Amino acid sequence: MNQFFKKKSNLLVVFVALLVGAGITIFSLKDASNLEASGVIDTPLEKEEQPEKGKEESPIEKEKKTSTEEKDDKADDEEKKTPKDNNPKKEESEKPKINETPVTHKDYQTTTELNLRTGPSPDNKKIVAIPKGKNVTHIATSGHWYKVQYGKHTGYVNSGYLEEVGTVDTSKEKSSKSTNSEAKQPTKATYVQGILIANKKYPLPANYAPGESKEARNAFNKMAAAAKKDGIGLVAFSTYRSYATQQSTYDYWVSKDGQSAADRYSAKPGTSEHQTGLAFDIHETGKYDTRFEESDGTRWMAENAHTFGFIVRYPKGKEHITGYMYEPWHLRYLGVDIATKVFNSGLTLEEYLGIQ
The missing domain is CATH 2.30.30.40 (SH3 Domains)
Known part of the structure; x- marks a missing residue:
């Protein structure tokens, strides 16, 4: 009897063990199915896709592809750019016409x-x-x-x-002969009481070419600095002129205004003080030519120029003596001592030297 119950117990244990083993197997299969569905693991049926053998892109093909893509990108960028304005710029306002x-x-x-x-x-x-x-x-x-x-x-x-420089125009040579009355050119410069003279009676040789006087330039710079302290800006706009340059200047004014008029304000070549390098045409900043006649600069120079060695060479009312009309801008350098004496005398340089 005991053996019968013992056999039954053993069978029961085996049966239970079989049931437990079957349950574990079912659970494992179900769990694996869930993992596969979630993609966490790979299955033999779903291998990673690989490029076919011989289908890989070579470096050259990659380069061509990249180049093509870059060109396409550039083309797209160009299309996105705003077209350039091809309209011409508006013309600037017209400048005042210069009489030349x-x-x-x-x-x-x-x-x-x-x-x-x-x-x-x-x-x-x-x-x-x-x-x-x-x-x-x-x-x-x-x-x-x-x-x-x-x-x-x-x-x-x-x-x-x-x-x-260069050759002289033949038309100018003809003009020179018709307007320049000097038949014979001087061979040397004229000095009176140690002062260099250049006027209609005492011309300079054509080859007299000293250039601008450094002493006169330094004196002008000092004068301009003094005038600036008084609120006046002085500028030297014409100093040394060669014989040839004066010829051109004189011929121009003759052709423009006629010889009679030109002879009152423009010197024939050889008779200009500018050829000495000691004459300075000066104007006040913003005023020149006739506008300078009544300016503060005119009055300042008339009163102070001699203290720097200059005189107003062609004063008002003295045209019959100097040969030239009033030019308040034309100063002649003589040195402080002589300039002061001429200024105090109230005479022109010709009168002071007794050569009128």
Whole structure:
């Protein structure tokens, strides 16, 4: 009996063990199915996709592909850009017309560093500074200013600082013969009481070319500095002129106003004080030519120029003696001692030296 119950118990244990084993197996299969569905693991049926053998892109193909993609991107960028405005710019407002006379092109050389300006006046904007000894081409004239070509620049310079170079125009030679009455040129300069003279009676030789006086320039600089302290800006716009330059200047005024009129304010070549290098034409900043006659600068120079060695060379009411009309801007350097004596005498230089 005992053996019967023992056999039954063993069978029961085996049966339970079989049931437990079957449950574990079912659970494991179900859990694996859930993991596969979630993608956490790979299954033999779902291998990672690999490129077929021989289908990989070579470095050259990759480069071509990249290049093509870049071109496509650039093309897209170009399409996105705003088209350029092809409309022409509006024309600037017209500048005031400058009264100038075209001339036969001729080369000149600068006698000092010279400012090239946008118009025929020191008040106009400076374009560039032309070094001493450089050639410029004269293309038009506006008063005593020349319109010139200097390299790639075109502008205006003061003709008093130019010296003609090259051949002389035949038409100008004819003009010289008709307007210059001196049949015989002097061979040396004239000094009276140690003072260099240049006027209609005592001309200078054509080859007399001292350039601008350094002593006179230094004196002018001191005078300009003193005037500046009094609120007056003085500028020397014409100093030394060569014989050839004076010839051009004189011929211009004769052609413009006639010889009788020109002889009152423009000197024939050889008779100009500018050839001495001691004459300075001066104006006040913003005022020049006739506008300078009644300016504060005119009065200041008339009262103070002698203390720096200058005199007003052609005073008012003395044209019959000096040969030239009143020019308050034209100063002649004599040195402080002589200039002060001439000033105190109230006489012209001709009267003071007794050579009128």
